[in-house]
Amino acid sequence: MSATTRTRTPGPRHYLMCRPTHFDVTYAINPWMDPAKPVDxxxxxxQWESLRDLYLSLGHTVEFIEPVPGLPDMVYAANGATVVDGKVLGARFRNAERAAEGPAYLDWFRDRGFEVxxxxxxxxxxxxxxxTGxxxxxxxxxxxxxxxxxEAQEFFGRPVIGLELTDPAYYHLDTALAVLDDDEVMYNPAAFAPGSRAVLERLFPGAVLATPRDAAVFGLNAVSDGYHVVLPEAATGLAGQLRARGFHPIGAGLTELLKGGGSVKCCTLELRGPR
Structure with a gap:
């Protein structure tokens, strides 16, 4: 069955989020951050509450981690860990400004009995x-x-496919690629080294490809439940491509959080249980 005719079925998801109580841009560790620009x-x-309410309205479970004063980027919960089959690989940040986030998230999981x-x-x-699947x-x-x-491959026991990012504007993989379903993705070819683009073409020959315009509004920083795809509302071209393939795109307005270099996916950590 082709990507254009496949029947899409949403699946219930379990997410962890962090309210941006202390959000601000007081330093610059990616090209999107400018401490000189005011933050509301x-x-x-x-905007974050609207995203949370949207997930709840779609039938998903959302849990919350308490924001920590002095950690303005903690709202970007996706960076806090990776959860596969109920196992939690903690995060270790490259930049000193975010270093304390890793232990905070790991403590949340440890306190709830996860294998960490x-x-x-x-x-x-x-x-x-x-x-992916x-x-x-x-x-x-x-x-x-x-x-x-x-380290991730050894812990999770799943094949880990390395992909080299080459454009500093897309400094994390989740700014350049989104998983739509077990075997479908969308991505920005220009964000990857030639060899990594070739790997993506081989693994996902029918992938949705983002235009430079949609990539630049963080359109790939998206969350999918297999049918609903929540993505920045400015990514209208991507929304059209998704609709043509049977997905239901839903635009979200997270313009203020984009000032820190994050959007829908950055605010959303998926808690994947055992299969």
Whole structure:
């Protein structure tokens, strides 16, 4: 059955989120951050609440981790860990400004009885680890290390496919690629090294390809339940492509959180249970 005729079925998801109570841009560790631009924290909270309410309206389960003062980027929960088959690989951040987030997230999981692994190597959670039905796709080039990829493969027991990012505007894999279903993805070819593009073409020959315009509005920082695809509302071209393939795109407005270099997916950590 082709991608254009496949029947899409949403599946219930379990997410972890962190309210942006302390969100601000006081340092710059990616090209999207500019401390000179004012941030409206109240607007950031309101936009985040709309995303949370959307997930709940779609029937998904959402849990919350308490925000920590002094960690303005903790709202980007996807970076806090990677959860596969009920096992939690903690995050170890490259930048000192975010280093304390890793232990905070790991403590949340440990307190709830998850099997956790405190990583020895740099990985920034689902910022650079995206899970398909068969693989863990793993970004490197700006944040997570290749040693972290090997550590993830050993812990999860799943093939980890390394993909090199080359454009600093797309510094995490989840800014350049999104998983739509077990065996379908969408991505920005221009964000990857030639060899990594060739790997993606081989693994996902029918992938949705983002235009530079849709990539630039963080259209690939999206969350899918197999039918509903929540993505930045400005990514209208991607929305049209998704609709043509039987998905139901839903635009979200997270413009304030984009000032920190994150959008829908960055705010959403999926808690995948055992299969």
């Amino acid at each position: 924290t109240g607007l950031a909270v309101a 692994h405190d990583p020895a190597h740099i990985n920034e959670g689902e910022g650079d680890f995206l899970v 068969r693989y863990v796709l793993a970004g490197h080039g700006f944040r997570s290390s290749r040693d972290g990829h090997a």
